[in-house]
Amino acid sequence: MDRPESESAHKDLSAFYALCEETFFPPIDLTKYQIPSDVLVYIPERIAIAYQVIPISAMGNILTVAMSDPLNVSAIDSLRLVTQMEIAPVIAPLEQIVTAIEMSYALGGGDLGESEAEGEAAPLISAISSFREKTIDVEAVTKLSKQAKVINMVNKMLGDAVKSRASDIHIEPGEDDVRVRCRIDGVLHEMKTVKKHLQEAVIARIKILSRLDITQHRIPQDGRFGFRTREKEIDVRVSMLPIDFGEKVVLRLLDKASVDLDVKSLGFSTYALEAFEEAIAKPLGMILLTGPTGSGKTTTLYSLLNALNTAERSLVTIEDPVEYNLSGITQVPVRHEIGLGFAPILRATLRQSPDIIMVGEIRDFETVDIAMKAALTGHIVFSTLHTNDAPSAATRLLNMDVEPFLISFSLNMIAAQRLVRTICSKCKQSHTVDLTKTEDIPSQYRQKGICLYKGKGCSACANTGYIGRVAVVEAFLLNTEIREMIIRRASADDIREYAKAHCGMKTLREDAMDKCLKGETTLEEVLRVTMEF
DSSP, X not given: OHHHHHHHHHXXXXXXXXXXHHXXXXXXXXXXXXOOGGGGGGSOHHHHHHHTEEEEEEETTEEEEEESOTTOXXXXXXXXXXXXXXXXXXXXXXXXXXXXXXXXXXXXXXXOXXXXXXXXXXXXXXXXXXXTTTOOOHHHHHHHHTSHHHHHHHHHHHHHHHHTTEEEEEEEEOSSEEEEEEEETTEEEEEEEEEXXXXXXXXXXXXXXXXXXXXXXXXXXXXXXXEXXXXXXXXXXXXXXXXXXXXXXXXXXXXXXGOOOOGGGXXXXXXXXXXXXXXXXXXXXXXXXXXXXXXXXXXXXXXHHHHHOOTXXXXXXXXXXXXXXXXXXXXXXXXXXXXBOHHHHHHHHHTTOOSEEEESXXXXXXXXXXXXXXXXXXXXXXXXXXXXXXXXXXXXXXXXXOOHHHXXXXXXXXXXXXXXXXXXXXXXXXXXXXXXXXXXXXXXXXXXXXXXXXXXOOGGGTXXXXXXXXXXXXXXXXXXXXXXXXXXXXXXXXHHHHHHHHSOOOOHHXXXXXXXXXXXXXXXXXXXXXXXX
């Protein structure tokens, strides 16, 4: 009875070494290797069982994992997403892996308890007590950042933000604690605080995920990483800024699945939608979109590009950075660190015979000069500019020393955009308002007994009364008179009055008030987001 078992074991071992020779992955004998308990936190037990793998060591951003089949690309990709680390496979017999999983995880290689985590953190308190002197024990911080408590804390922070539909996470060190806030529908909300002694470990964990220099804390750093929830794939842009009590971290969460690239789904008013459709139907010229950061300009431009994305056209975007990957469109990221800004990329792009170009932002004379000349020579050009309203865009370009005739004949349309929060449909309720004495709204809306709406607050909207946002837009197409006004260097006020009287333009506040009367948003939100000219 013993002989067949011995022969079978010998045969399995031969196959094991043959696999090592064929794949060039190093073998490991798990029966002679003690797996450190702090390494097990990188891969949860259920995932280890599902993929029949076990982590054996971690160094920097590389996690060494024992596998019986190192050519299982699907398993490696999944582990990379789960751990946010590079996976270095080594080969071990399957029965050794199964045994190691049973023994190692049974010995308590899971989450650290509160008291244990506090014990690990205790030596750090003196090392990071004074951030003004920036005295940080990097080795101790790195060790703590790999503990289960810190890993779980960062994971939960990200998970809670996604569930709350947050667009940003702000981690702000103070003198006594670390405040965490999430931007939901454009407004920051308090989420939690992090204990001061865990501050540097949490920041170090984020730096490890985003492949930033964990030893550098005196200069700003920017990075990115991605993670996957059960339903979504999230791309995270990381910004580190040194402040008085450590480093402030802002994580921008980009949910690729939530982007609807249909212009008609953005909630534009009829007049604005018709203006956009007419503008993109022209064979050449520039469409300029203005507004502050976070006002939805990029999503609008992506939607316009998507409407024009056909097999007969060549579309190119120049972005800083590329926010969402668009199928069928060439997307070029700006790389300032090597001198590759908007202008040189745009100049090179024009040599590749594109039909439609999107320039992420106009920041200097050279970029706008090239873009407008491209719009005059047979290209459709989209771009953005930071001004308060649409009419001010023309005067802003004049102040950048762009020739008036170039502005006048290259522009087809100017639009300004904001985002207002929409009322939660679960707790929406009506109320009657007297607007006769409200001087902050346009005169045509100042009436008695107007029925408006607001959200009472419920569990669905986290008691805010709002869920989601909708765009409010002021837009006008340039006609002959407006082109002549630009050449005459007319003021923004003159252009605004003409556009309202003859081009059907509504101001941002007027468009927002229309949405308020329809029950899409509240009067408070209209006054908060827009300003009356």
